[in-house]
Amino acid sequence: xxxxxxxxxxxxxxxxxxxxxxxxxxxxxxxxxxxxxxxxxxxxxxxxxxxxxxxxxxxxxxxxxxxxxxxxxxxxxxxxxxxxxxxxxxxxxxxxxxxxxxxxxxxxxxxxxxxxxxxxxxxxxxxxxxxxxxxxxxxxxxxxxxxxxxxxxxxxxxxxxxxxxxxxxxxxxxxxxxxxxxxxxxxxxxxxxxxxxxxxxxxxxxxxxxxxxxxxxxxxxxxxxxxxxxxxxxxxxxxxxxxxxxxxxxxxxxxxxxxxxxxxxxxxxxxxxxxxxxxxxxxxxxxxxxxxxxxxxxxxxxxxxxxxxxxxxxxxxxxxxxxxxxxxxxxxxxxxxxxxxxxxxxxxxxxxxxxxxxxxxxxxxxxxxxxxxxxxxxxxxxxxxxxxxxxxxxxxxxxxxxxxxxxxxxxxxxxxxxxxxxxxxxxxxxxxxxxxxxxxxxxxxxxxxxxxxxxxxxxxxxxxxxxxxxxxxxxxxxxxxxxxxxxxxxxxxxxxxxxxx
Numbered sequence: 001x002x003x004x005x006x007x008x009x010x011x012x013x014x015x016x017x018x019x020x021x022x023x024x025x026x027x028x029x030x031x032x033x034x035x036x037x038x039x040x041x042x043x044x045x046x047x048x049x050x051x052x053x054x055x056x057x058x059x060x061x062x063x064x065x066x067x068x069x070x071x072x073x074x075x076x077x078x079x080x081x082x083x084x085x086x087x088x089x090x091x092x093x094x095x096x097x098x099x100x101x102x103x104x105x106x107x108x109x110x111x112x113x114x115x116x117x118x119x120x121x122x123x124x125x126x127x128x129x130x131x132x133x134x135x136x137x138x139x140x141x142x143x144x145x146x147x148x149x150x151x152x153x154x155x156x157x158x159x160x161x162x163x164x165x166x167x168x169x170x171x172x173x174x175x176x177x178x179x180x181x182x183x184x185x186x187x188x189x190x191x192x193x194x195x196x197x198x199x200x201x202x203x204x205x206x207x208x209x210x211x212x213x214x215x216x217x218x219x220x221x222x223x224x225x226x227x228x229x230x231x232x233x234x235x236x237x238x239x240x241x242x243x244x245x246x247x248x249x250x251x252x253x254x255x256x257x258x259x260x261x262x263x264x265x266x267x268x269x270x271x272x273x274x275x276x277x278x279x280x281x282x283x284x285x286x287x288x289x290x291x292x293x294x295x296x297x298x299x300x301x302x303x304x305x306x307x308x309x310x311x312x313x314x315x316x317x318x319x320x321x322x323x324x325x326x327x328x329x330x331x332x333x334x335x336x337x338x339x340x341x342x343x344x345x346x347x348x349x350x351x352x353x354x355x356x357x358x359x360x361x362x363x364x365x366x367x368x369x370x371x372x373x374x375x376x377x378x379x380x381x382x383x384x385x386x387x388x389x390x391x392x393x394x395x396x397x398x399x400x401x402x403x404x405x406x407x408x409x410x411x412x413x414x415x416x417x418x419x420x421x422x423x424x425x426x427x428x429x430x431x432x433x434x435x436x437x438x439x440x441x442x443x444x445x446x447x448x449x450x451x452x453x454x455x456x457x458x459x460x461x462x463x464x465x466x467x468x469x470x471x472x473x474x475x476x477x478x479x480x481x482x483x484x485x486x487x488x489x490x491x492x493x494x495x496x497x498x499x500x501x
């Protein structure tokens with residue numbers, strides 16, 4: 001297998017009328033989905049060359065998915081431009097991407113005109129009117145190989161310019177095949193998609209569902225600010241699998257949504273992106289006693305995830321939930337500051353990954369690629385790339401890994417090295433606290449804490465002083481109603497810092 005479209009095409013042959021995808025307005029069978037994708041692909045192939053990026057400026061939904069796979073049928077690769085991003089950010093991405101064509105729907109035509117010249121704008125409605133040219137599509141496919149790019153996801157860059165992570169067909173195929181085998185997903189599963197399509201968590205939803213012949217249920221975004229409607233929809237669609245960001249799960253548990261309605265159809269919940277607060281995990285475990293829960297870990301650059309830990313309902317997670325063990329065909333290991341491997345339990349090192357799931361690198365950014373994707377220092381015999389995640393971890397006595405924070409979240413404050421996650425974990429343990437996030441203002445050398453819940457600041461400070469040294473107690477603790485989230489559903493630390501007095 002060398003092309004992800006083979007997942008869908010297989011199920012067109014064996015179960016063409018099975019519902020492949022449903023969103024807030026419509027649904028498509030596998031046959032219908034393939035037809036639209038081939039139509040778009042035929043039309044697009046008259047514009048692009050094999051190996052070209054295709055921008056997609058659309059809300060997530062069935063049309064966006066058809067635009068993605070239409071770009072692949074045409075021999076290109078897709079890049080979602082999220083219309084919710086600021087225009088400045090979109091211009092930054094396009095400046096790096098330099099896409100010659102963008103697929104857009106009618107609601108976003110005006111925005112597309114601000115970003116692209118008129119000749120570059122291809123309306124989705126027009127592309128779908130083309131007749132399918134099977135011979136042309138077969139010729140395009142014959143020129144593609146498995147290491148061709150599949151998509152580019154743009155993430156924040158330390159220089160202020162977004163970095164485009166380029167991921168190949170081979171990397172996705174390698175990961176999705178072991179991912180589906182590990183957790184035994186099947187054609188009966190309905191995958192509730194929470195993540196935006198420009199966030200790699202959605203890659204697991206899209207391609208796991210296509211691999212097993214399941215149904216992809218694209219949850220309307222407005223529901224994530226209305227927990228009751230969200231739960232109603234999950235139950236109405238009978239979602240069985242939720243591969244979600246931690247913050248999205250906490251949205252439901254923080255507002256006691258599970259006391260309103262329990263989604264009994266859900267049998268597997270896999271979460272990632274941030275540290276899951278133990279009290280929120282316990283709430284989910286209590287309300288779904290028969291479901292499997294899994295903590296996933298991995299940055300975009302290694303294609304979704306590289307380690308996993310299946311939650312033990314009787315386990316003690318007071319010191320954190322492990323990120324677990326590597327998936328098959330991926331090696332995850334720790335390096336110290338001298339690029340020597342760390343093998344002793346309890347010793348912190350940088351998490352590094354090797355394997356075919358690694359991204360190809362950063363789009364038009366060889367300098368950053370060379371910094372992050374480096375020669376394996378443990379191998380001096382032949383060229384071998386590894387990815388240095390910038391995350392810290394340590395081995396537990398059972399051989400599993402525990403996430404210990406970001407290298408850039410390890411701060412020097414009042415002469416002490418401090419892990420912000422350690423403070424957050426201490427705050428989250430205090431009765432009445434729902435969530436906590438700590439941020440450090442490097443310019444002012446000040447440490448701040450933000451939390452949701454009932455305790456007042458003086459009480460919280462005094463309780464923290466009982467468990468943390470004085471230099472680890474944030475200078476100011478802010479009680480807020482809810483955390484600002486970035487487009488990927490993670491807590492937006494920069495916006496928190498901007499909120500302080």
